[in-house]
Amino acid sequence: MSMHSIVICRLLLLALLMSCASVRAQDGSAEQIRQQIARLQPDLAVERVERVAGSDLFEVRLKGGEFLYTDKGAEFILHGQLYQVRNDSAVNLTEQARQEVTAGLIGNLDVADMVVFPAAETRARITVFTDVDCGYCQKLHGEVEALTAAGIEVRYLAWPRQGLSGNTYDTMVSIWCADDRQAAMTRAKRRQSVASATCRNPVDRQFALGQQLGVRGTPAIVLDNGEILPGYMPAAQLIALALQAQQ
Numbered sequence: 001m002s003m004h005s006i007v008i009c010r011l012l013l014l015a016l017l018m019s020c021a022s023v024r025a026q027d028g029s030a031e032q033i034r035q036q037i038a039r040l041q042p043d044l045a046v047e048r049v050e051r052v053a054g055s056d057l058f059e060v061r062l063k064g065g066e067f068l069y070t071d072k073g074a075e076f077i078l079h080g081q082l083y084q085v086r087n088d089s090a091v092n093l094t095e096q097a098r099q100e101v102t103a104g105l106i107g108n109l110d111v112a113d114m115v116v117f118p119a120a121e122t123r124a125r126i127t128v129f130t131d132v133d134c135g136y137c138q139k140l141h142g143e144v145e146a147l148t149a150a151g152i153e154v155r156y157l158a159w160p161r162q163g164l165s166g167n168t169y170d171t172m173v174s175i176w177c178a179d180d181r182q183a184a185m186t187r188a189k190r191r192q193s194v195a196s197a198t199c200r201n202p203v204d205r206q207f208a209l210g211q212q213l214g215v216r217g218t219p220a221i222v223l224d225n226g227e228i229l230p231g232y233m234p235a236a237q238l239i240a241l242a243l244q245a246q247q
């Protein structure tokens with residue numbers, strides 16, 4: 001679909017939403033925008049409303065990580081990507097906001113709940129949603145030594161692709177409950193058996209976080225700036241991106 005067609009579709013969507021709006025907020029206060037959205041769509045949980053810098057638009061962040069954009073009266077509502085033209089190039093403001101949210105959520109996690117392969121001298125970190133039975137996750141794990149040697153700390157979160165049951169899930173619980181998580185992770189990634197174990201563990205919470213952040217497959221690699229890289233990439237390329245995310 002061309003960019004022109006996308007714009008037309010979005011304009012049509014706006015027209016449809018306008019026709020459904022029977023009550024209009026009188027100004028651009030965050031609370032009135034919240035109320036207007038609640039009247040139109042009660043099941044949408046609004047987390048934050050902020051004015052988009054340098055514009056008359058407001059960004060509405062929903063619980064679950066989605067974004068809406070509205071005018072000061074909440075008469076026009078757009079669900080999609082918002083771009084700003086700067087110096088003849090388009091900056092994706094929605095992606096910037098999403099990365100900010102992701103970085104905050106990952107930054108608030110307890111490192112003690114991760115399986116961490118530290119670098120001798122940390123220059124950057126990657127946080128990886130992983131599945132021990134995923135071939136590309138196994139391939140990435142084979143490059144952990146190269147990553148840590150380059151100063152990249154590797155931190156694993158559990159994201160069993162088949163969900164919260166089955167052999168992979170059980171193995172990942174066993175890893176997080178192992179006395180030596182690093183060794184258990186490496187055994188599993190080498191397709192070796194891991195001693196069965198159970199305990200209070202963060203696997204379910206980490207899986208839910210991945211879903212909230214839009215993870216759909218593994219590995220999903222989160223850089224320090226909140227950018228999510230879907231899928232495997234060679235160590236050299238990943239090192240460069242991880243270091244670039246520090247700038």
